[in-house]
Amino acid sequence: MRTTITAALSAAVLLGRCRDGLSFAPPRPSAGVRTRGPANGVVSLDAEKAREGTVMVTRSDGEHELAYRIVRPMNLSSAQAAPIVALHGGPSVPSDYLYPLGDVVPYRSIVFYDQLGCGKSDKPDDASLYSTAHSVDDLRVLLRKIGVRRFHLYGQSYGGILGYEYLKRLSEEEEEDEPKDEPKCLSLILSSAPTSVSEVEENYTRLLGELKSSNPDATEEQLGDLFRVTHQCRLPVMPEPLVRAYEKAGTVWRGTGAISGYEAAPPKEGARRMPSALTMRGEHDFISEWSLGRWGDVLNTPFVRRRTMEGCGHHPLLEDGATYGEIIESYVSEYD
Numbered sequence: 145m146r147t148t149i150t151a152a153l154s155a156a157v158l159l160g161r162c163r164d165g166l167s168f169a170p171p172r173p174s175a176g177v178r179t180r181g182p183a184n185g186v187v188s189l190d191a192e193k194a195r196e197g198t199v200m201v202t203r204s205d206g207e208h209e210l211a212y213r214i215v216r217p218m219n220l221s222s223a224q225a226a227p228i229v230a231l232h233g234g235p236s237v238p239s240d241y242l243y244p245l246g247d248v249v250p251y252r253s254i255v256f257y258d259q260l261g262c263g264k265s266d267k268p269d270d271a272s273l274y275s276t277a278h279s280v281d282d283l284r285v286l287l288r289k290i291g292v293r294r295f296h297l298y299g300q301s302y303g304g305i306l307g308y309e310y311l312k313r314l315s316e317e318e319e320e321d322e323p324k325d326e327p328k329c330l331s332l333i334l335s336s337a338p339t340s341v342s343e344v345e346e347n348y349t350r351l352l353g354e355l356k357s358s359n360p361d362a363t364e365e366q367l368g369d370l371f372r373v374t375h376q377c378r379l380p381v382m383p384e385p386l387v388r389a390y391e392k393a394g395t396v397w398r399g400t401g402a403i404s405g406y407e408a409a410p411p412k413e414g415a416r417r418m419p420s421a422l423t424m425r426g427e428h429d430f431i432s433e434w435s436l437g438r439w440g441d442v443l444n445t446p447f448v449r450r451r452t453m454e455g456c457g458h459h460p461l462l463e464d465g466a467t468y469g470e471i472i473e474s475y476v477s478e479y480d
Contacts, residue, residue, distance in 0.1 A: 194246075199289040201260065201282045203273045210282060211264035212257035212290065213239070215246040219253040226294045226330055226480050227253035228472075229287065233301030235274075235402050236394030238263025241385040242300060244461055248469025252476075255295075257286055259306075262394035274397035276406075280310045287327045294328045296476040297419075301431075301458070304337020308408060308443070315415040315444055331479040332421040332443075333472065336431045336458050339408040339438040341400050347432050351375055375430040377459045385462065408442045420447035422475045426456030426463070449475075 195217040198209040214220060220227050228249065232239045239256040240263070246254045258265040259279055283306070287295070299307030311329060338344045355370050356362070362370065373379070377386060411418075423439045425431050433452075440448045451471060453460040460468045 197290075198265075199286050201285050203268070203278070205268065205270065205273065208260055208266040208268060208273075210257055210260060210266075210286060212255060212286060213243075214290065215254045215256070216251070217253060219251065220255075220291065221293065222253070224480060225252045226296055226476070227255055227292060228296045228298050228476065229255045229283075229292065231283070231297070231299040231303030231306050232256075232259065232389075233299075233303045234262065234393065234398055235259070235302050236262040236396070236398040237389050238265075238392045239389070240392060241383075241389040241459070242461065243385060244465055245298070245469070245472075248461070248465040249473050250469075252473075255286075255290065255292065258392075261397050263389075263392045267394055267396065269396060271396055274402065276306060276309050276403065279306050280313055283310050284326070288325050292327045294330055296331045296333065296479065297329050298333040298335065298472070299337055300335045300461075301337060302403070304334035305403070305406065305408070307332060307334065308337070308439075311418050312411050312415075312444075315411045315418050329419050331419050331476055333424065333475065334421060334436075334439055335424045335460070336426065336429055337423070337439075338431050338435045339442060340435055341403055341406040343435050344431065345400060347430055347435075351430055375428055375457050378426075378428060378455065378457045378463055383459075383462045386459070408438065410442050411444045415444055418444045420445055420449075420479060422449045422451060422471075424451045424453065424460070424471070426453045426458060426460050428455075428457045430458060 193215060195214045196212065198211050200207045201210055202208075214227075219225065228245070230239065230242050230245060232242055236259065238258040242256060246256075260282060261267050261274060297307045297311070299305070311332060314326070314329075351374075352367065352371060355367055355374065359367065359370060372382075377383060421439065421443050423436050425433070425436045436450060440450070453464060453468065453471075456463040
């Protein structure tokens with residue numbers, strides 16, 4: 145598999161190849177791609193309704209800041225509607241493109257944060273400071289520091305991998321070893337989250353090949369734009385949240401090269417049961433039905449649902465926000 149591609153295609157395709165492989169990162173639109181403001185009519189979050197801050201996380205070189213944003217912070221401890229903790233993808237693409245979740249899922253607190261290396265969080269240059277295991281540590285620190293006691297966990301794309309690995313670690317820990325202030329996860333939502341990085345790369349190659357066959361005279365830039373509107377975000381113009389997220393994306397730990405060879409594996413024998421899960425993808429998503437279906441074999445729970453969003457690609461939140469929000473709210477309300 146090639147590890148480089150021309151700048152035009154890498155700029156236009158969601159899975160644009162970077163020096164370390166494919167990237168789950170939202171693409172910078174090519175010259176021919178228009179951008180627009182609020183995605184699918186969704187209004188951007190009002191700063192007055194959110195609380196922002198930072199928490200410190202530790203690495204071998206010292207402490208680093210993670211930036212977070214809590215929408216409707218007054219409802220963070222609600223007994224009727226537990227907050228949603230949202231994990232962005234990439235790796236290293238910040239939460240901006242997930243902010244519309246706060247508009248389509250009303251009333252609940254939603255916690256967003258930028259993982260180390262992107263957005264408003266610190267961006268150390270040392271690649272050894274990054275890993276999914278480190279990010280699991282960071283998530284645990286964040287939840288305790290901001291005072292979350294019970295919550296629903298939502299992960300989009302790579303964020304779903306992170307969410308699963310967080311719950312897997314908890315399920316494998318001895319109950320007596322778990323910190324007394326460990327928050328309780330009530331349910332899990334995996335949105336366009338792959339179980340196999342190699343399968344994503346293979347599927348990308350196949351889908352791009354199909355576009356080339358159907359459009360033999362297309363330039364690489366045109367193929368990139370076709371991939372975007374076919375499999376990534378099926379809107380005629382690039383939603384502003386995606387553009388904004390890409391502009392703030394990290395560069396040190398990013399793309400499938402950062403998580404090369406990842407294959408979701410079940411917890412060890414004897415692990416505690418995980419919470420119930422909802423798995424989702426768009427009908428035209430480059431995350432395949434096979435990859436999504438494997439979560440049913442990996443998750444340590446018999447209660448795994450699957451939902452496909454008709455007419456959508458990798459970003460149903462931005463493509464059909466109203467329906468997406470209804471699905472999310474309906475699901476999490478069952479487990480409050």
